[in-house]
Amino acid sequence: MPKRNAFYAQSGGVTAVINASAAGVIETARENKQAIGKVYAGRNGIIGALREELIDTSKESKSAIAQLRNTPSGAFGSCRHKLKSLEENRAEYERLIEVFKAHNIGYFFYNGGGDSADTCLKVSQLSKTMGYPLQAIHIPKTIDNDLPLTDNCPGFGSVAKYIAISTREAAMDVASMCETSTKVFILEVMGRHAGWIAAAGGLAAEHEGDAPHIILFPEIAFNPKKFLARVKRCVKQHGFCVIVASEGAKYKDGTLLAGSSHKDAFGHHQLGGLAPTLAEMIKSELGFKYHWAVADYLQRAARHIASTTDVEQAYAVGVAAVKMALQGKNAIMPAIVRGKGKRYSWSIGEAPLEKVANEEKMMPRNYISRDGFGITEEARAYLQPLIAGEAYPTYSKGLPRYVRLKNVAVPKKLKNSFAV
Amino acid sequence: MPKRNAFYAQSGGVTAVINASAAGVIETARENKQAIGKVYAGRNGIIGALREELIDTSKESKSAIAQLRNTPSGAFGSCRHKLKSLEENRAEYERLIEVFKAHNIGYFFYNGGGDSADTCLKVSQLSKTMGYPLQAIHIPKTIDNDLPLTDNCPGFGSVAKYIAISTREAAMDVASMCETSTKVFILEVMGRHAGWIAAAGGLAAEHEGDAPHIILFPEIAFNPKKFLARVKRCVKQHGFCVIVASEGAKYKDGTLLAGSSHKDAFGHHQLGGLAPTLAEMIKSELGFKYHWAVADYLQRAARHIASTTDVEQAYAVGVAAVKMALQGKNAIMPAIVRGKGKRYSWSIGEAPLEKVANEEKMMPRNYISRDGFGITEEARAYLQPLIAGEAYPTYSKGLPRYVRLKNVAVPKKLKNSFAV
Numbered sequence: 001m002p003k004r005n006a007f008y009a010q011s012g013g014v015t016a017v018i019n020a021s022a023a024g025v026i027e028t029a030r031e032n033k034q035a036i037g038k039v040y041a042g043r044n045g046i047i048g049a050l051r052e053e054l055i056d057t058s059k060e061s062k063s064a065i066a067q068l069r070n071t072p073s074g075a076f077g078s079c080r081h082k083l084k085s086l087e088e089n090r091a092e093y094e095r096l097i098e099v100f101k102a103h104n105i106g107y108f109f110y111n112g113g114g115d116s117a118d119t120c121l122k123v124s125q126l127s128k129t130m131g132y133p134l135q136a137i138h139i140p141k142t143i144d145n146d147l148p149l150t151d152n153c154p155g156f157g158s159v160a161k162y163i164a165i166s167t168r169e170a171a172m173d174v175a176s177m178c179e180t181s182t183k184v185f186i187l188e189v190m191g192r193h194a195g196w197i198a199a200a201g202g203l204a205a206e207h208e209g210d211a212p213h214i215i216l217f218p219e220i221a222f223n224p225k226k227f228l229a230r231v232k233r234c235v236k237q238h239g240f241c242v243i244v245a246s247e248g249a250k251y252k253d254g255t256l257l258a259g260s261s262h263k264d265a266f267g268h269h270q271l272g273g274l275a276p277t278l279a280e281m282i283k284s285e286l287g288f289k290y291h292w293a294v295a296d297y298l299q300r301a302a303r304h305i306a307s308t309t310d311v312e313q314a315y316a317v318g319v320a321a322v323k324m325a326l327q328g329k330n331a332i333m334p335a336i337v338r339g340k341g342k343r344y345s346w347s348i349g350e351a352p353l354e355k356v357a358n359e360e361k362m363m364p365r366n367y368i369s370r371d372g373f374g375i376t377e378e379a380r381a382y383l384q385p386l387i388a389g390e391a392y393p394t395y396s397k398g399l400p401r402y403v404r405l406k407n408v409a410v411p412k413k414l415k416n417s418f419a420v
Numbered sequence: 421m422p423k424r425n426a427f428y429a430q431s432g433g434v435t436a437v438i439n440a441s442a443a444g445v446i447e448t449a450r451e452n453k454q455a456i457g458k459v460y461a462g463r464n465g466i467i468g469a470l471r472e473e474l475i476d477t478s479k480e481s482k483s484a485i486a487q488l489r490n491t492p493s494g495a496f497g498s499c500r501h502k503l504k505s506l507e508e509n510r511a512e513y514e515r516l517i518e519v520f521k522a523h524n525i526g527y528f529f530y531n532g533g534g535d536s537a538d539t540c541l542k543v544s545q546l547s548k549t550m551g552y553p554l555q556a557i558h559i560p561k562t563i564d565n566d567l568p569l570t571d572n573c574p575g576f577g578s579v580a581k582y583i584a585i586s587t588r589e590a591a592m593d594v595a596s597m598c599e600t601s602t603k604v605f606i607l608e609v610m611g612r613h614a615g616w617i618a619a620a621g622g623l624a625a626e627h628e629g630d631a632p633h634i635i636l637f638p639e640i641a642f643n644p645k646k647f648l649a650r651v652k653r654c655v656k657q658h659g660f661c662v663i664v665a666s667e668g669a670k671y672k673d674g675t676l677l678a679g680s681s682h683k684d685a686f687g688h689h690q691l692g693g694l695a696p697t698l699a700e701m702i703k704s705e706l707g708f709k710y711h712w713a714v715a716d717y718l719q720r721a722a723r724h725i726a727s728t729t730d731v732e733q734a735y736a737v738g739v740a741a742v743k744m745a746l747q748g749k750n751a752i753m754p755a756i757v758r759g760k761g762k763r764y765s766w767s768i769g770e771a772p773l774e775k776v777a778n779e780e781k782m783m784p785r786n787y788i789s790r791d792g793f794g795i796t797e798e799a800r801a802y803l804q805p806l807i808a809g810e811a812y813p814t815y816s817k818g819l820p821r822y823v824r825l826k827n828v829a830v831p832k833k834l835k836n837s838f839a840v
Contacts, residue, residue: 014596016589044599072589074596081600161818168819169436169492169721176434176494179464180501185717203819275714276693294695296713297605301589304725307818387818398581398727398807399588399623 003035004106006325007049008057009042010141011112011119014074015155016162016303017314018141021111022075023068024318025139026057030065035326040103040410044077046110046119047420050092052099054410067403069315070393072303075405078112081420083119086126093126095418100134102413107135107325111318113142113153117333118357124331137321138333138353141314143300145196146360149351150335152386154317155300157310160200161387162302163189163244166295168204171211171242174291178240183288184231187212188275189295191246195219195363197299200383201244202375211242213373216278218248219363220372222257228285230373235288247274304400308389313346320348344385423455424526426745427469428477429462430561431532431539434494435575436582436723437734438561441531442495443488444738445559446477450485455746460523460830464497466530466539467840470512472519474830487823489735490813492723495825501840503539506546513546515838520554522833527555527745531738533562533573537753538777544751557741558753558773561734563720565616566780569771570755572806574737575720577730580620581807582722583609583664586715588624591631591662594711598660603708604651607632608695609715611666615639615783617719620803621664622795631662633793636698638668639783640792642677648705650793655708667694724820728809733766740768764805 008025010018022041029036041055042048048055055076057065068075083092100108110120117138124136140147145156167187174185191197195217202215213234216222234241250256258274275292282288313336320334331353339345367379375383393400428445430438442461449456461475462468468475475496477485488495503512520528530540537558544556560567565576587607594605611617615637622635633654636642654661669677678694695712702708733756740754751773759765787799795803813820 010596014593047600071592073592077599078596079600080597164819165724166718166722168822169723170717172491172493172822173434173717173721176430176498177500179497180467180499187718273696276696291716292714293716293718294712294714295718296711297590297593298586298607298713298715298718301593302586303589304585384817389818390812390815392810392812395810397804398809399584402588402592 003037005037005104006039006107006109007042007100007105008039008109009045009048009111010074010076010078011045011110011116012078012080013143013300014078015141015143015300016072016158016306017154017311018111019068019071019073019075020311020314021139021141021154021318023065024315025109025322026065028319028322032322032326036107036322037104040105041076043407045079045081046083047079047081048077049096049099050418050420052412052414054103055407056410059408060405064403064405069311070303071402072301076407082115083122086122093122096123097126097130097132099414101132103410106133107137109137109139109321111139111141113144114147114356114358114360117147117353121331121353121357124353135325135328135330137325137329138356139317139321140333140335143197144191144194146194146362147356148359148361149356150333151338151346152336154310154314156196157307157313157386158302159190159197159299160203160383161307162299162305163197163200163295164203164387165305167201167212167242167244170293171204174240174242181289182240182291183235184241184243184282184290186243186245186275186278186290186292187295188245188247188292190299191218192248193218193360193362195246198244198246199363199367199375199379200387203380203383203387209238212244213238213241214243215374216243216245216249217363217368217372218246218250220368221252222249224281228282231282232286243278245274245278249274303393303402306391307387308391309386311391316348324350423457425457425524426459426527426529427462427520427525428459428529429465429468429531430494430496430498431465431530431536432498432500433563433720434498435561435563435720436492436578436726437574437731438531439488439491439493439495440731440734441559441561441574441738443485444735445529445742446485448739448742452742452746456527456742457524460525461496463827465499465501466503467499467501468497469516469519470838470840472832472834474523475827476830479828480825484823484825489731490723491822492721496827502535503542506542513542516543517546517550517552518834521552523830526553527557529557529559529741531559531561533564534567534776534778534780537567537773541751541773541777544773555745555748555750557745557749558776559737559741560753560755563617564611564614566614566782567776568779568781569776570753571758571766572756574730574734576616577727577733577806578722579610579617579719580623580803581727582719582725583617583620583715584623584807585725587621587632587662587664590713591624594660594662601709602660602711603655604661604663604702604710606663606665606695606698606710606712607715608665608667608712610719611638612668613638613780613782615666618664618666619783619787619795619799620807623800623803623807629658632664633658633661634663635794636663636665636669637783637788637792638666638670640788641672642669644701648702651702652706663698665694665698669694723813723822726811727807728811729806731811736768744770
């Protein structure tokens with residue numbers, strides 16, 4: 001088999017550990033020089049391929065690539081750009097193939113969530129249609145933990161850990177102050193459709209009655225009356241009330257609590273503003289003094305307290321993607337498979353992309369307590385191993401040392417440019 | 421000298437390291453059993469004394485007290501309750517003395533910020549007026565870093581570290597996404613009047629042009645035109661713009677950007693909502709896609725990434741307070757004194773309370789860059805040692821192990837109750 005180059009791109013919202021997957025891909029490709037030439041990364045994700053803006057990762061030192069394992073964000077840039085269907089925008093797919101041909105790319109590694117799995121599948125299909133041999137492997141990444149056919153998604157464990165820790169810490173703060181000051185604390189967390197991240201806040205509780213006292217999931221219709229009654233009862237019982245609320249929390253009719261008319265490039269609503277909305281509701285109906293926090297990017301970038309399980313799995317799916325490609329596989333995704341034993345274990349399996357793309361895995365109902373405001377023991381058993389271990393980065397002058405790559409451009413070979 | 425008991429109380433907003441000061445007090449008192457009987461802690465701060473709700477810390481194990489060093493929040497509860505002047509509410513002071521007499525309390529350790537220093541001073545003065553011998557020592561604590569006569573305040577270094585790390589991490593996230601998505605990120609941080617915490621965000625930058633690109637200080641009047649021009653230029657130049665904004669940022673006439681009519685028990689305005697205000701301004705004037713985060717309690721409770729310098733200093737002022745009391749001192753505060761050498765060093769000095777109380781230390785103008793949007797090398801040199809070192813707590817099941825004390829009540833001796 002003639003030696004061919006690989007293309008790697010990061011897609012969608014970045015995470016604390018997506019670069020660990022990049023490290024897995026690049027290091028494994030470097031170990032297999034007999035089959036894989038260079039790994040080119042897309043500058044700003046897939047649009048880097050469309051624009052022929054490729055980064056030559058062979059220019060990075062071994063140590064720089066190793067440091068990716070400890071560096072949050074997307075080292076090559078990511079993007080929110082969803083390729084349309086072949087019928088709607090065939091030109092984009094043809095451009096991709098054109099660029100891949102020009103740079104002798106035979107492996108396409110796409111590191112993202114559900115939308116990217118869909119793109120990856122389409123690229124694979126087109127390569128067949130157009131008679132250009134290309135192996136397309138999707139590498140799972142999403143803090144939302146909503147991909148099907150994998151036990152969990154790299155990126156989620158670290159956010160889960162951050163949210164669980166932050167909830168525990170902030171709750172202790174409120175407990176100290178509640179006698180004369182703040183009675184209600186609201187932490188707004190990410191999770192557009194699935195409540196996995198909000199659920200992780202539930203891990204902060206050790207004993208019955210511990211904070212968080214209320215979790216709001218997108219999966220459970222928000223009932224203001226029931227919610228306010230619970231807040232009131234909680235303050236009466238514990239002196240304070242801690243709420244972890246998913247940004248995707250919505251009313252029965254599907255209206256978001258924090259409605260917003262913004263949409264991102266994938267057509268998703270841009271959310272935020274839920275915490276102040278809830279705070280206002282509590283203040284006007286119950287009169288309690290409140291505080292609220294919106295973790296936003298802090299949660300998904302918090303490499304300083306990443307979960308060891310998460311970092312290891314993110315790295316492993318990167319390694320597995322390259323190995324699967326070398327085995328001639330196509331249109332698949334390395335998946336995380338949980339062992340059946342009582343003690344947590346995991347291995348890497350594989351999932352066909354046509355079953356992964358555009359499907360969202362919600363919290364199962366039995367992970368949510370009957371009243372809809374908490375997590376069950378089943379959820380706890382599922383979540384806990386995912387936040388295990390502290391994969392600390394190294395520090396210099398009190399701050400984490402994160403690598404900044406050189407990101408040297410690959411000289412362009414095509415004459416025509418392509419507007420994205 | 422007959423053996424007398426000590427009273428210790430936590431006051432105002434709690435921090436990641438105020439319990440380290442408590443550990444310093446209790447452990448040092450235990451080492452000096454010849455002079456100090458028991459250490460009684462106020463349940464929920466000073467109101468615990470007023471209500472005669474005392475906690476017997478002698479019921480806590482050696483290991484539990486040692487673990488306070490690694491536990492955020494206020495282990496005995498804190499409160500926002502400012503004692504008025506002697507003329508306005510003599511009854512409260514007389515009640516304090518009554519409770520202290522009943523429990524043979526000869527040492528008053530008050531752990532708080534400027535308002536508490538003032539209370540501590542008044543208690544000391546009253547003990548003289550009323551002929552009840554009491555040594556009142558104030559132990560500095562405030563994330564705002566605004567106490568005079570001390571190089572810095574325990575509690576600040578850990579918030580500073582958290583904000584610097586979070587700014588660096590979130591900025592890397594935005595940098596990855598800015599080509600097609602978020603262009604502006606705003607992190608709202610605490611700091612009612614002084615911009616120390618916002619300034620700490622500036623440590624995230626290593627090189628010229630690094631994020632954060634704009635810092636908003638309460639000390640610098642907010643000029644919307646200048647601000648928006650800077651945001652626009654920054655996005656043009658770097659592709660994105662990261663802003664760290666102090667909750668206390670205000671217009672030239674003193675109006676807060678995020679005005680609110682709430683006031684806390686000290687008469688301070690309750691702030692918050694600045695980040696969405698700025699975001700709205702940027703969206704409507706410049707049209708950039710934005711994200712914002714409000715760290716709120718997360719920042720001051722973040723013991724998981726506390727600064728080693730901060731933890732050590734918080735412990736040291738607790739130890740020093742007891743030693744000063746044993747030396748017969750009164751109406752003073754142990755202060756942190758920075759060594760003169762090039763290499764950072766510190767020692768404990770003492771500051772008279774009449775010079776500490778009710779005074780706020782703002783950022784000096786030479787710590788803020790000429791344009792008012794950044795920090796200078798002087799600020800960097802001052803701040804950097806305060807965030808040095810990672811004083812990690814221990815973990816169990818992926819979460820920090822924080823101690824929960826038994827907080828056993830001291831039997832009441834007084835017949836009358838006292839409404840607070």
